[in-house]
Amino acid sequence: MGAEPKLNIPLHVKYIQSLGENKDDLTYHLTAHLRMNAVYWGLTALYIMKNKDALDREEMIEYVMSCWDEQAGGFGAHPDHDAHIHATLSAIQILVMQDALDRVDVDRVTKFILSLQQPSGVFAGDAFGEIDTRFLYIAVQALSLLGRLHELDVEKTVGYIQRCRNFDGGFGAIIGAESHAAQVFVCTAALAILDRLDVIDQETLAWWLSERQLPNGGLNGRPEKLEDVCYSFWVLSALSILKKLNWIDADKLIKFILSAEDLEHGGIADRPGDQPDVFHTQFGVAGLSLLGYPGLEDIDPVYCLPAKITEAKGLRKDWEALPRRV
Amino acid sequence: MHGVKRIRYSREALEAKQQRDKAKLQEYLALTEEIISRKKNGDYSHEAFDLTTRMLRVNPEFYTVWNYRKTILVKEFFLKSTPHQINDVLSGDLDMTTAFLKQHPKIYAIWNHRRWCLEQVPEGPTEADPNGWKMANWKKELYVVEKMLDVDARNFHAWNYRRYVLASMPVHRSEQSELDYTTRKIEANFSNFSAWHQRSKVLTTLWETGKANPAQNREEELELVRNAMYTDPFDQSVWIYHRWLIGEGSDATILQAEISSIQELLDEQPDSKWCMESLVHYKQLLLRNHSAIIGAEDRQVVKTSCLDLLLQLQHVDSERKNRYGDLAVRIRDMDI
Numbered sequence: 001m002g003a004e005p006k007l008n009i010p011l012h013v014k015y016i017q018s019l020g021e022n023k024d025d026l027t028y029h030l031t032a033h034l035r036m037n038a039v040y041w042g043l044t045a046l047y048i049m050k051n052k053d054a055l056d057r058e059e060m061i062e063y064v065m066s067c068w069d070e071q072a073g074g075f076g077a078h079p080d081h082d083a084h085i086h087a088t089l090s091a092i093q094i095l096v097m098q099d100a101l102d103r104v105d106v107d108r109v110t111k112f113i114l115s116l117q118q119p120s121g122v123f124a125g126d127a128f129g130e131i132d133t134r135f136l137y138i139a140v141q142a143l144s145l146l147g148r149l150h151e152l153d154v155e156k157t158v159g160y161i162q163r164c165r166n167f168d169g170g171f172g173a174i175i176g177a178e179s180h181a182a183q184v185f186v187c188t189a190a191l192a193i194l195d196r197l198d199v200i201d202q203e204t205l206a207w208w209l210s211e212r213q214l215p216n217g218g219l220n221g222r223p224e225k226l227e228d229v230c231y232s233f234w235v236l237s238a239l240s241i242l243k244k245l246n247w248i249d250a251d252k253l254i255k256f257i258l259s260a261e262d263l264e265h266g267g268i269a270d271r272p273g274d275q276p277d278v279f280h281t282q283f284g285v286a287g288l289s290l291l292g293y294p295g296l297e298d299i300d301p302v303y304c305l306p307a308k309i310t311e312a313k314g315l316r317k318d319w320e321a322l323p324r325r326v
Numbered sequence: 327m328h329g330v331k332r333i334r335y336s337r338e339a340l341e342a343k344q345q346r347d348k349a350k351l352q353e354y355l356a357l358t359e360e361i362i363s364r365k366k367n368g369d370y371s372h373e374a375f376d377l378t379t380r381m382l383r384v385n386p387e388f389y390t391v392w393n394y395r396k397t398i399l400v401k402e403f404f405l406k407s408t409p410h411q412i413n414d415v416l417s418g419d420l421d422m423t424t425a426f427l428k429q430h431p432k433i434y435a436i437w438n439h440r441r442w443c444l445e446q447v448p449e450g451p452t453e454a455d456p457n458g459w460k461m462a463n464w465k466k467e468l469y470v471v472e473k474m475l476d477v478d479a480r481n482f483h484a485w486n487y488r489r490y491v492l493a494s495m496p497v498h499r500s501e502q503s504e505l506d507y508t509t510r511k512i513e514a515n516f517s518n519f520s521a522w523h524q525r526s527k528v529l530t531t532l533w534e535t536g537k538a539n540p541a542q543n544r545e546e547e548l549e550l551v552r553n554a555m556y557t558d559p560f561d562q563s564v565w566i567y568h569r570w571l572i573g574e575g576s577d578a579t580i581l582q583a584e585i586s587s588i589q590e591l592l593d594e595q596p597d598s599k600w601c602m603e604s605l606v607h608y609k610q611l612l613l614r615n616h617s618a619i620i621g622a623e624d625r626q627v628v629k630t631s632c633l634d635l636l637l638q639l640q641h642v643d644s645e646r647k648n649r650y651g652d653l654a655v656r657i658r659d660m661d662i
Contacts (some may be wrong), residue, residue, distance in 0.1 A: 026347045027354060033389055034436075077389075128438070166526075167569075168570070172486075173482070173486060179523075180482060208566075217645075222480070222520075222564060223517075224517040225560060253644060264602045
């Protein structure tokens with residue numbers, strides 16, 4: 001790619017490694033409610049950048065297990081935090097990537113997840129009842145990774161997604177909600193896992209998704225909104241499941257993602273010049289991987305896990321990323 | 327982190343900041359520890375409740391603390407209080423979260439706590455007026471959410487909450503007044519797709535319940551959309567909504583009228599991508615659904631004009647050139 005900007009892998013690896021060393025920093029503690037997710041984002045980004053072992057495996061597994069909420073039967077975001085379906089999925093994903101799923105009480109965690117399904121088919125995040133198609137996807141993915149998908153009421157689950165579909169082909173967080181690229185990702189990926197892509201108006205949705213790209217190459221999440229690096233994954237994952245990844249301009253998007261790198265401290269931000277974080281680092285790297293950026297591992301857009309992992313578990317669905325460049 | 331500018335600190339500035347943060351950090355960690363330990367011990371006291379207030383003021387995303395607060399209310403306070411006291415404490419939480427939302431309009435946990443509070447409001451104030459408190463609270467909600475949408479008309483948390491409030495109010499507001507609300511939002515800013523989306527939902531309800539006439543509405547909507555298109559032909563919100571109005575294009579008269587109206591706009595704005603893209607879409611519908619009413623020769627003309635437009639689109643809107651290429655292949659292969 002000549003003089004083009006390049007993904008600075010060593011710097012981003014160092015950045016992710018440094019995140020656990022900020023314990024004197026107030027922000028580190030203010031974000032404890034996202035810690036389990038952050039570990040998952042960091043590990044996935046490292047894996048995709050072929051640096052899976054940059055964080056200590058044993059320490060990570062012990063941390064995950066220390067977040068187990070014995071009362072609820074799920075994982076919290078941090079030790080002594082309440083169990084939540086989102087932290088639970090991140091914990092399972094981390095353990096899958098570390099080949100340590102045998103540490104989990106699969107029966108109990110399955111029960112916890114299934115207990116959160118509502119009569120409408122959607123899932124709540126925890127016992128306090130917030131509902132969202134994100135939680136529905138999380139339940140579907142978690143059950144799939146645990147090998148317990150057969151315990152799910154598929155019709156009821158798919159029915160809820162179906163009722164979230166809007167005229168623009170997209171999906172929202174709940175019935176009636178406006179289409180949003182992140183919700184499109186969760187609904188499309190859940191349907192892919194359940195082999196029910198027939199629910200999607202694929203032509204209309206792929207059109208709507210392709211219209212997320214702005215003249216500066218970045219993607220937005222809704223019409224007439226600003227671009228943001230994280231949509232690189234939400235939009236691209238759905239497009240790869242629909243096999244329409246070439247409906248956007250890959251070169252322009254690669255340039256945009258790379259322009260949001262922090263070349264001083266490492267990490268990728270939402271937009272050029274902003275403060276980087278591990279969330280945007282992960283979704284920027286995942287986007288680059290789907291676009292065929294050289295030197296990266298393939299990411300599975302359905303599970304947002306390394307494709308090697310889902311293939312080894314026999315879970316790979318029919319999706320298409322762009323060919324890996326050299 | 328969204329939209330937070332990268333700051334470069336000098337070594338001195340960074341040290342000064344860390345020193346300042348140190349005191350805050352110690353206070354924060356001590357408060358966290360105190361709350362977690364009380365929670366583990368099943369402490370549902372008033373002091374514990376006040377500690378959650380203190381914590382949530384600093385960190386409204388700490389979901390475990392919101393959960394603890396709710397648990398204190400359910401397991402202790404509600405059991406030992408009069409309905410009046412319960413209503414007061416819930417109103418207090420609603421006021422508190424209103425203040426929080428002004429600072430953090432996009433934090434899920436705050437919106438959720440409001441929902442939870444509203445659903446806990448007891449019957450009262452009297453047996454003769456069991457819905458009095460509920461009505462008073464729900465009425466306030468619509469006001470709060472409108473204030474939030476005045477500040478950010480695209481905040482999807484606020485729109486979702488608005489739909490929730492409208493569906494849950496003890497006395498339902500008419501769909502017509504919601505339609506008027508979306509008109510005001512759209513007229514204030516044509517590019518507010520959230521309002522167009524809401525409009526599509528409200529109109530659907532009005533039609534499904536027989537409260538409005540689809541044919542008449544469609545005409546009015548097309549007029550509104552035409553104004554928006556002429557105001558800013560490059561704004562995609564209105565074109566997406568237009569696509570909903572046309573749908574499968576089963577009405578050939580409307581379809582043809584819209585095609586010529588968009589063609590007129592394109593003549594004025596020859597580089598308008600949305601004019602070209604929409605023309606291709608609607609002409610395709612025409613070919614697919616109404617080939618019988620256009621002669622064989624005209625069908626070829628329509629087909630050729632689609633292919634011409636797609637060729638132009640590949641240049642004007644190059645990000646999506648592969649999509650236009652795929653569409654061209656499909657139209658070329660159309661059996662007409």
